[in-house]
Amino acid sequence: MPSPKRIGKIEFGLLSPKEIRQMSVRKIIWADTYDDDGFPYPQGLMDLNLGVIDPGLRCKTCSQKAGECPGHFGHIELAKPVIHVGYTRLIRKLLRVSCRECGRILLSPEEIEKVIGTEDDLTGDLLSEKDVKKERICPHCGSQQLKINFEKPTTFSEVLLEDGRKVEHKLTPADIRARLERIPDDDLRPLGINPAVARPEWTILTVLPVPPVTMRPSIILENGQRSEDDLTHKLVDIIRINQRFKENQDAGAPQLIIEDLWELLQYHVTTYLDNEVAGCPPARHRSGRPLKTLSQRLKGKDGRFRGSLSGKRVNFSARTVISPDPNLSVKQVGIPLSIANEMSIPVPVTPHNIEEIKEMVRIGPFRPTLKSPCGANYVIRPDKKRLRLAEGNTESIVEMIEPGYIVERQIRNDDIVLFNRQPSLHRMSIMAHRVKIMEGRTFRLNPAVCPPYNADFDGDEMNLHIPQTEEARAEAAILISVQENILSSRFGGPIIGGIHDHISGIFMLTHTLRWFTKQEAIYLIRPLKIERLGEPGKVEGGVSYWSNKQIFSLILPTDLNMVYKASSCQNCDTCQKEQCDRDAYVHIIDGILKCGTIDKKSVGAFDGQIVNRIIRQMGMPRAAQFIDDMTALSIRSIMLDGFSFGIDDEDLSKIEYGQINEVLSQAAHDVDRRIKIYEDGQLEPMPGRTPEETLEMQIMQVLGKARDKTGEIAGRHLGLSNSAVLMAVSGARGSMLNLTQMAGCVGQQSVRGERIMRGYDDRTLPHFRKGDRGSGAHGFISHSYKGGLSPTEFFFHAIGGREGLVDTAVRTSQSGYLQRRMINALQDLKVAYDGTVRTTGGRIIQFTYGEDGTDPMRSSFGDPVDVKGIIESILKEEV
Amino acid sequence: MSSKLNVLDHDMVPQHLIMSEEEVTELFSRYDISSDHLPKIFHDDPAVKTISGKPGDVIRIIRKSHTAGEALSYRYVIRRPKK
Numbered sequence: 001m002p003s004p005k006r007i008g009k010i011e012f013g014l015l016s017p018k019e020i021r022q023m024s025v026r027k028i029i030w031a032d033t034y035d036d037d038g039f040p041y042p043q044g045l046m047d048l049n050l051g052v053i054d055p056g057l058r059c060k061t062c063s064q065k066a067g068e069c070p071g072h073f074g075h076i077e078l079a080k081p082v083i084h085v086g087y088t089r090l091i092r093k094l095l096r097v098s099c100r101e102c103g104r105i106l107l108s109p110e111e112i113e114k115v116i117g118t119e120d121d122l123t124g125d126l127l128s129e130k131d132v133k134k135e136r137i138c139p140h141c142g143s144q145q146l147k148i149n150f151e152k153p154t155t156f157s158e159v160l161l162e163d164g165r166k167v168e169h170k171l172t173p174a175d176i177r178a179r180l181e182r183i184p185d186d187d188l189r190p191l192g193i194n195p196a197v198a199r200p201e202w203t204i205l206t207v208l209p210v211p212p213v214t215m216r217p218s219i220i221l222e223n224g225q226r227s228e229d230d231l232t233h234k235l236v237d238i239i240r241i242n243q244r245f246k247e248n249q250d251a252g253a254p255q256l257i258i259e260d261l262w263e264l265l266q267y268h269v270t271t272y273l274d275n276e277v278a279g280c281p282p283a284r285h286r287s288g289r290p291l292k293t294l295s296q297r298l299k300g301k302d303g304r305f306r307g308s309l310s311g312k313r314v315n316f317s318a319r320t321v322i323s324p325d326p327n328l329s330v331k332q333v334g335i336p337l338s339i340a341n342e343m344s345i346p347v348p349v350t351p352h353n354i355e356e357i358k359e360m361v362r363i364g365p366f367r368p369t370l371k372s373p374c375g376a377n378y379v380i381r382p383d384k385k386r387l388r389l390a391e392g393n394t395e396s397i398v399e400m401i402e403p404g405y406i407v408e409r410q411i412r413n414d415d416i417v418l419f420n421r422q423p424s425l426h427r428m429s430i431m432a433h434r435v436k437i438m439e440g441r442t443f444r445l446n447p448a449v450c451p452p453y454n455a456d457f458d459g460d461e462m463n464l465h466i467p468q469t470e471e472a473r474a475e476a477a478i479l480i481s482v483q484e485n486i487l488s489s490r491f492g493g494p495i496i497g498g499i500h501d502h503i504s505g506i507f508m509l510t511h512t513l514r515w516f517t518k519q520e521a522i523y524l525i526r527p528l529k530i531e532r533l534g535e536p537g538k539v540e541g542g543v544s545y546w547s548n549k550q551i552f553s554l555i556l557p558t559d560l561n562m563v564y565k566a567s568s569c570q571n572c573d574t575c576q577k578e579q580c581d582r583d584a585y586v587h588i589i590d591g592i593l594k595c596g597t598i599d600k601k602s603v604g605a606f607d608g609q610i611v612n613r614i615i616r617q618m619g620m621p622r623a624a625q626f627i628d629d630m631t632a633l634s635i636r637s638i639m640l641d642g643f644s645f646g647i648d649d650e651d652l653s654k655i656e657y658g659q660i661n662e663v664l665s666q667a668a669h670d671v672d673r674r675i676k677i678y679e680d681g682q683l684e685p686m687p688g689r690t691p692e693e694t695l696e697m698q699i700m701q702v703l704g705k706a707r708d709k710t711g712e713i714a715g716r717h718l719g720l721s722n723s724a725v726l727m728a729v730s731g732a733r734g735s736m737l738n739l740t741q742m743a744g745c746v747g748q749q750s751v752r753g754e755r756i757m758r759g760y761d762d763r764t765l766p767h768f769r770k771g772d773r774g775s776g777a778h779g780f781i782s783h784s785y786k787g788g789l790s791p792t793e794f795f796f797h798a799i800g801g802r803e804g805l806v807d808t809a810v811r812t813s814q815s816g817y818l819q820r821r822m823i824n825a826l827q828d829l830k831v832a833y834d835g836t837v838r839t840t841g842g843r844i845i846q847f848t849y850g851e852d853g854t855d856p857m858r859s860s861f862g863d864p865v866d867v868k869g870i871i872e873s874i875l876k877e878e879v
Numbered sequence: 880m881s882s883k884l885n886v887l888d889h890d891m892v893p894q895h896l897i898m899s900e901e902e903v904t905e906l907f908s909r910y911d912i913s914s915d916h917l918p919k920i921f922h923d924d925p926a927v928k929t930i931s932g933k934p935g936d937v938i939r940i941i942r943k944s945h946t947a948g949e950a951l952s953y954r955y956v957i958r959r960p961k962k
Contacts, residue, residue: 836910843916852947864946 006841013197014087017207024075025049025061028210031239033218033228045235050074051212071212076238078206079245081173082266083154085273086295087203092150094180094200095171096129097191099138100145100158103182105190106132108139116190126192152279154266172262177204205269210235230291234272234283241265316343316466322421323457325444326635327527329628330496331482333419333433334444335411335464340437341367343466344377344408345415351403358401360409364394367410370437374412379405411435411466416476418465419445421453425819428452428485428495432476448502448631449482451605452495483624487615492859494608494615494623498631500732503600504643504723505634507568507730510552510598511720512583515545524640527632530554549593555629556610557618558591562869563878564609567601567731577878589876600731603630607731612860613869645723650743650786656717660710660744664782667706671699671775678773695773696755700748703780707747710784711740718743746781746789749800755779756796767792886925893942895926898953903937906953920954932956 026049033046040046048060051071059069083091097105105112105127115131134147147159149168156176157168180203185195193200216229228236245261271283274295282290298304318339325334349357363375379387379397382404387397401407411417413435420430431452438444443462450456467473478484488495498506509524516524521533534554536544565575569584577585578595586596588610602610615623652660677683678695685691715736718725724742727733741747749756756779762770768777776782779796783789789797828840835853837846850856852864860866871879886892898906907913914937920927922934932938936956944950 834910838916841916842912844910844912844918847910847952848947848950850946851942851944851950854946 011194011197013194014199014202015209016199016202017205020073020075020207020209023073024209025072026074028074028076028235028239029243031236031243033232033236034226038226045210045232045239046213046218047074050210051214053213053217069214071214073212074210076208076210076235076242078208078265078269079242079249080262080265081177081204081206082262082269083173083176084203084205085153085270085277088150088152088154090200091156091176091180091203092148093129094183094191095148095156095176096134097127097132098179098183098187099141099143100179101143102138102141103179103184103187104138104140105183105187106136106138106145112190127190153270153277173204173266177201177206180204208238208269230285230293231272233285234268234291234293237268237283238265238272241268314465316468318343318464319461321442322455322460322462323440323442323444324447324450325438326447326631328436328444328446329434329624330446330448330631331434331624331628332436332446333417333464334436334438334440334442335417336441336443337367337370337437337439338441339464340411340435341365341375342377343411345411345466346380346406346408346468349401349403349405349407354401354403357407357409358398361389361398361401361407362394364389364391365410366391370439374410376407376409378408380408381405411437413437416467416473416481418467418476418480419443419453419462420465421455421460421462423816425454426452427489429454430480431482431485432480433482446628446631447499448605448627449496450499451497452485452488483620486611486620486623486627487857488606489855489857491861492856492863493606493861494611495605496627497605497608497611498600498603498627498634499605501638501643502631502634503604503730503732504727505636505638506552506603506630507597507599507726507732508641508643509548509634509637510593510596511548512597514548516548516551518544518546520640521546521551524551524633524636525554527636528555528629549595552598552633553588553592555626555633556588556591556593557614557622557626560588560591560610560613560617561873561876562586562588562609562613563872563876564601566597567599567604567607568597568729587877597730599729603627603634604731613873616860616866616869617873643723645727647786649718649722649724650739650784652714652717652743656713659713663706663709663713664745667702668775668782670702674698674702675773699773699775699778700755703748703775707740707745710744711736714740714743742785744784746784746793746797749779749781749796751799751803756799758799765792765795885929887929892926893940895930895932896939896941897930897932898937898939902939906937914955917953917955919957921959922956923959927956934958 026043026047028043028045028047030041030044032041032044034040034044040048042048048057049072051061051069052059052066055066058065059072061072062069097107099106107127111131112127115125115127134145137144149157149159151157156171158171160167160169180200183200188195188200211231216231218226218228218232221227241261241264245258245265248257248261267280268283270277270280271291272293275282275291275293276296276299283293284290296303301307318335320336320339328334347353347357357376360374360376361379363373365375365377367373367375376389378389379401381387381400387393389397415435416432417435418430419433422429424430429452431449433445436444443464445455453462455462467476482496486494486496515538518533518536525533533546534550537547537550538545564586565571566584566586568582569580570582575585578587580596583595583597586598586602586609587594588596598610601607611623611627614626674683674695678691683691683695685694686697689697715725718739720726720729724734724739725736728736728739751758756764759765763772764777764779768774776792779800781789781793781797783793829837829845830840831849832838835848836844837849838844854864856862860869868879887895910916914935917937920932920938922928922932927938930938934956938954938956940952940954942950942952
């Protein structure tokens with residue numbers, strides 16, 4: 001391996017006119033491109049010396065064909081010098097620090113030394129504009145200096161004092177160039193310029209390089225017309241004006257016309273270099289689209305750096321919409337047959353697999369059904385020649401095949417593939433799945449792997465990549481596979497687990513004690529690979545029954561011991577333990593669920609206590625198995641009873657509506673009473689607050705309490721038989737607050753944590769009196785979503801809702817940019833074998849990774865060791 | 880006026896110590912590095928000034944760590960480039 005090289009320094013310089021002429025292969029004088037026969041004009045912009053793009057022609061410089069010739073630069077002799085826009089800042093600085101007569105820096109050697117340091121201690125600063133006072137006298141030749149004005153984009157002028165008035169005198173690029181030429185080499189070094197590679201006068205262009213045609217190829221449209229590149233268009237403009245300028249100059253045109261042409265030339269050269277300069281209208285295409293010139297090619301997201309060099313497109317990838325399939329394992333991904341037929345894996349032919357491969361080639365590129373064995377798309381001969389398999393040629397190619405050939409076979413079941421969803425914010429955004437070829441046109445995945453991808457099925461698309469080498473496939477299987485990524489490296493807990501219906505289902509199955517007949521029990525466990533149902537829990541009247549906890553215990557590993565509190569735990573002052581009337585005390589002994597309800601805390605993504613315990617005790621494969629079993633069982637159990645939610649699930653009885661109205665009108669009265677106190681000046685302000693603020697806080701508090709009370713009233717009526725309550729309690733989706741808003745009262749709408757205050761003079765909407773401070777006038781919604789909002793309430797709701805939308809939009813863009821900068825800073829760091837974090841150059845960033853050397857993925861929710869969990873699993877009881 | 884503040888007395892400033900030459904050689908051989916692989920610290924850093932570290936010194940910093948109790952770090956003193 002070659003030893004790594006170290007970059008000592010990088011030198012930036014300017015192209016001198018001499019160098020430009022030297023590298024030029026042709027002087028370009030004609031603005032035309034092709035003649036009537038479609039042949040390039042000699043000395044035109046498409047001159048054959050500059051390289052070739054049309055097939056069949058040969059480059060006149062290197063006599064290579066199109067595609068082989070890299071292209072060669074030409075040059076344009078400008079009639080008069082023009083300023084290079086990229087260097088206007090530098091030119092301004094140089095004009096301001098140098099003498100207009102002798103060209104020396106306007107500072108004495110002592111003054112220079114003060115800024116940059118002495119000869120042997122050059123640790124100081126470089127000279128800047130600010131070090132030179134304006135309009136001073138040159139210490140070298142004693143001439144009075146003038147103020148230099150700079151006007152964007154390229155105008156420089158001197159300010160003269162004539163009869164006490166200030167008069168601006170414009171400097172032409174030629175004047176500026178003459179002044180820059182006068183600056184001696186030795187005076188440039190304190191300014192940070194190396195005169196050997198960057199004489200300042202080279203910032204004024206006298207000759208313009210013409211880039212090779214290969215970097216500005218013309219395209220031929222369908223109608224046979226040629227369409228030139230934006231750069232070519234711009235160069236045409238430059239040459240035209242340059243030519244006209246020369247003619248006028250030779251004819252001795254009046255100064256005014258010359259100046260106009262000079263400015264026009266300057267404009268074209270400026271926009272050729274950068275078409276987004278401030279103070280300069282962008283050059284446009286005939287269609288009105290701004291031209292994409294040199295600077296625009298490099299800049300920004302789709303520019304050369306971020307778009308072409310850092311970002312690359314790849315082969316062997318597929319993209320389509322995703323949809324859920326709970327019957328898949330989390331390790332699998334469903335792939336449409338049409339995609340599997342298109343994508344391939346190269347397989348070398350050996351004496352051991354030759355018959356199998358011949359069969360694939362015989363099938364060819366058209367695999368008819370899901371069940372049929374895979375075919376092949378290409379055959380690569382030992383001489384690297386690719387043969388495309390088509391309907392007619394399979395038999396003849398089968399004859400040729402012998403060891404040494406490589407066959408690109410189609411994707412088949414259990415191939416390993418990488419699956420990815422953007423934005424790829426963490427490592428779990430790309431995971432390796434096993435292929436399952438399916439009907440349809442979408443990728444299918446188990447909903448339990450949605451959390452790591454942050455995927456849903458409202459039209460999300462995902463990408464799929466096929467690893468092409470054995471090494472890549474091994475890496476995918478060992479490092480990137482789904483089962484190796486159940487634990488998040490962010491917090492050391494499971495990120496893959498049940499969501500939504502999985503949690504509702506497992507909650508409905510395991511909540512309190514329930515008995516199933518054999519028929520029901522078998523219905524539940526049918527999708528599981530379980531062979532024995534076990535002894536029935538009870539026999540009544542000759543009929544055997546199995547308890548719900550028994551059924552769930554079937555999918556638990558036999559040596560699992562856990563004690564914890566479920567999501568539905570209310571954190572009572574004294575825990576009732578086994579006697580908990582919510583059945584929230586989970587106790588598992590030797591893989592048997594003794595009591596408690598399985599819900600989000602046990603199996604949910606991000607929580608998953610049981611999943612976590614299984615991983616620590618039995619490893620990733622067993623955990624993946626458990627997740628598969630759990631999702632299958634929960635979907636079965638939710639299907640056993642059925643689960644739905646409708647508008648009448650939000651209905652309350654007359655009594656509750658009466659109570660809610662009572663609470664709300666009391667709150668409204670309370671608010672009015674407090675406003676009265678405030679308006680009478682009797683309100684005692686809270687420490688550090690104005691009376692207004694105190695009143696606002698009190699009102700918010702009163703109304704908040706009122707809403708919570710309506711929620712309680714609604715909650716009393718709606719029990720676990722209500723689907724929304726069940727989802728909220730089990731942690732599957734939504735909260736009691738959502739239910740309160742649907743059935744009870746939506747509550748206070750707010751903007752920036754305060755009641756809604758904006759709108760018209762002294763009132764939010766014209767429906768209220770000026771100065772009204774009442775609850776309804778500032779965004780309190782006393783109705784429920786079910787009951788329906790009044791028009792003013794609806795308006796306030798829209799105001800409050802908009803704030804949320806704006807917040808998310810701003811947050812995502814800001815965090816995206818932060819993420820980008822973070823990745824750029826950290827992407828090449830790695831943990832070395834001695835535990836240090838180092839850059840690629842071996843520089844140490846951390847002496848021990850994360851100060852404790854702990855892999856967060858193998859930590860337990862941030863702690864190095866889960867002491868409590870280990871003790872509890874051994875003692876089999878709570879500690 | 881009161882006497883000058885010693886930054887090292889502040890609760891949030893970790894302990895800074897200048898390492899002896901033997902310690903530095905040991906450190907370099909332990910990590911198989913040279914001085915330019917170490918993190919840097921400027922010579923006019925308030926903590927460095929307090930313990931009168933000079934450019935070329937290596938400073939051992941002993942931090943309190945949430946995860947590891949105590950975390951060691953080493954920094955190489957360099958001159959601050961002017962602006």
